Amino acid sequence: MTKRSLAAVTPIVPRECPSWTPLHSRRCLLSCPSHRQAPVQVPTKRPGSPSAGRSPSSPARPPGCWGPCRAGPPAEEPQPRQNRIRVTARHEQLPAAGPQPLAAGGQHRAGGSLDAPGDCHPPSRPPPAEGFRLLLLQRSPHQGFMPGAHVFPGGVLDAADRSADWLGLFAPHHGPPGFGLGPAPFSRAAFPSLPHTGDSNADNTGALPEDVAFRICAVREAFEEAGVLLLRPRSSPPGPAPGPGLALEPPPGLAAWRARVRRDPRHFLRLCAHLDCTPDIWALHNWSAWLTPFSRSATRRFDTAFFLCCLREPPPVYPDLAEVVGYQWSSPSETTESFLSKEIWLAPPQFYEVRRLANFASFSDLHKFCLGRALEGLERWLPIILLTADGMVHLLPGDELYLEDSDFLENLMSTEKKTEEIMKEGKQFHRIVIHNRHLYDIHVTVQSKHKHVYPKNCVVSKSHL
Numbered sequence: 001m002t003k004r005s006l007a008a009v010t011p012i013v014p015r016e017c018p019s020w021t022p023l024h025s026r027r028c029l030l031s032c033p034s035h036r037q038a039p040v041q042v043p044t045k046r047p048g049s050p051s052a053g054r055s056p057s058s059p060a061r062p063p064g065c066w067g068p069c070r071a072g073p074p075a076e077e078p079q080p081r082q083n084r085i086r087v088t089a090r091h092e093q094l095p096a097a098g099p100q101p102l103a104a105g106g107q108h109r110a111g112g113s114l115d116a117p118g119d120c121h122p123p124s125r126p127p128p129a130e131g132f133r134l135l136l137l138q139r140s141p142h143q144g145f146m147p148g149a150h151v152f153p154g155g156v157l158d159a160a161d162r163s164a165d166w167l168g169l170f171a172p173h174h175g176p177p178g179f180g181l182g183p184a185p186f187s188r189a190a191f192p193s194l195p196h197t198g199d200s201n202a203d204n205t206g207a208l209p210e211d212v213a214f215r216i217c218a219v220r221e222a223f224e225e226a227g228v229l230l231l232r233p234r235s236s237p238p239g240p241a242p243g244p245g246l247a248l249e250p251p252p253g254l255a256a257w258r259a260r261v262r263r264d265p266r267h268f269l270r271l272c273a274h275l276d277c278t279p280d281i282w283a284l285h286n287w288s289a290w291l292t293p294f295s296r297s298a299t300r301r302f303d304t305a306f307f308l309c310c311l312r313e314p315p316p317v318y319p320d321l322a323e324v325v326g327y328q329w330s331s332p333s334e335t336t337e338s339f340l341s342k343e344i345w346l347a348p349p350q351f352y353e354v355r356r357l358a359n360f361a362s363f364s365d366l367h368k369f370c371l372g373r374a375l376e377g378l379e380r381w382l383p384i385i386l387l388t389a390d391g392m393v394h395l396l397p398g399d400e401l402y403l404e405d406s407d408f409l410e411n412l413m414s415t416e417k418k419t420e421e422i423m424k425e426g427k428q429f430h431r432i433v434i435h436n437r438h439l440y441d442i443h444v445t446v447q448s449k450h451k452h453v454y455p456k457n458c459v460v461s462k463s464h465l
Helices: 165-170 210-228 256-265 267-275 332-340 350-355 363-372 419-425
Strands: 002-014 085-088 131-137 152-158 231-233 275-281 285-290 300-310 325-331 384-386 392-395 431-435 439-444
Touching: 002 363, 002 419, 085 165, 131 210, 131 332, 131 439, 165 267, 165 350, 210 256, 210 267, 210 285, 210 300, 210 350, 256 267, 275 431, 285 363, 285 384, 300 350, 300 363, 300 439, 325 332, 325 419, 419 431
Parallel strands: 002 300
Antiparallel strands: 002 131, 002 152, 085 325, 131 325, 231 275, 285 300, 384 392, 392 431, 431 439
16 A cells, blocks of 8 residues: 655636637547446445445446546547536547556656647536636546546646755745745644555655645646646745736647656756746645545555635646546536536545535635635545445544544444434534445535635435435
8 A cells, every 4th residue: 555645736717707718629529437337336345345236337446435446448428518618638539558646757648739729619608606617637537546537637746846946946035934825734643644655755855845845746737737837937026916826828839848747747847947937836725635545445545635726817728638638617516517417527525625615606705715714724634434234425524423543544434224324313424425426415514624614515316316
């Protein structure tokens, strides 16, 4: 079992941006293995047994599991919905690739050149309930970890993200200890904490503070996966900007630079120096931190920091055609609808965070909220999986069944009772109920901490079961 540190950033843009129309490109839709698959049968045995209740056509992953697996053959792609912009890679087929972790610096090869936006126009769509949209990337079906899933841009922390060479680029306006970010957001409590297992990524030594290195990682990965440059000129006034940020225009030679950075993350610093910019770490707002729960089928576990980045305008997005084959800008309500209708698949943390964002009615409200809690700490959550007689529940801190016990770092909880019985017996909830691969319920009755918000209860009608 290896443990790796990840960073992810969710670009957020206003709903009324004038440049929605050109966001698409002349590209064909790719079939996604998470679309229109038969629902995963609820395990009747503990995960790890060869026949834990899965149907032959289901992916080799229990519902709600984040572990590495290979999905089945791609199914027929549903027709794109009329109320969102959906862009995917222009190739009808991707070159074959073996299982690969979501890692930076891997020997990936892009499947084609980067295309400029085309001249066709997407269908018009009604405005979403929320006043903003967020960027989701579709992972390649050939990826070993979460194939075909829709995720936030991000990836594995590399030693280059902690390099002392960054100090010269941030000087003279910013430097240790805080780089203008305020106090470090993470408090390394005894629980939860994943064991270090000798993986090179688990080395926490480096010249930069963790919150700076994680931000650099998130910015670098957004460039590698989506071609989005969250940079700002070194001549900019020091400190955070008062308003939303703005991604840098793609420079000439974008594809060549991205290929270099994918081969060696150290080239990202050289790109920033070439552009006389720094990663806009001040535009990335602390949002949450998740640890991968224990699963018998998982060989890798992740310690992931999530950031939000509010942008005045949506940047052009160029999927790398290796790890990422498509993208979409959609609101929390649109994303939820896509998930429930099996157009996309979200892992439980992404679903939870999408529903958390649904608390905000406008782009300005969300941005003000991020600024208002900039100095607050973050909760690092380790979900504990409870296997019931007919389903699975992800227990989160504060839930009455959640136990801060190190035994559950490497074990599951189980009961002979059905999920409905468990729900009727309890009162203090902070949990995600996994009915099947495309049907999650969120139950929250506890108070949030650190001036943050939790999602509202999200219970889908039983007709979906």
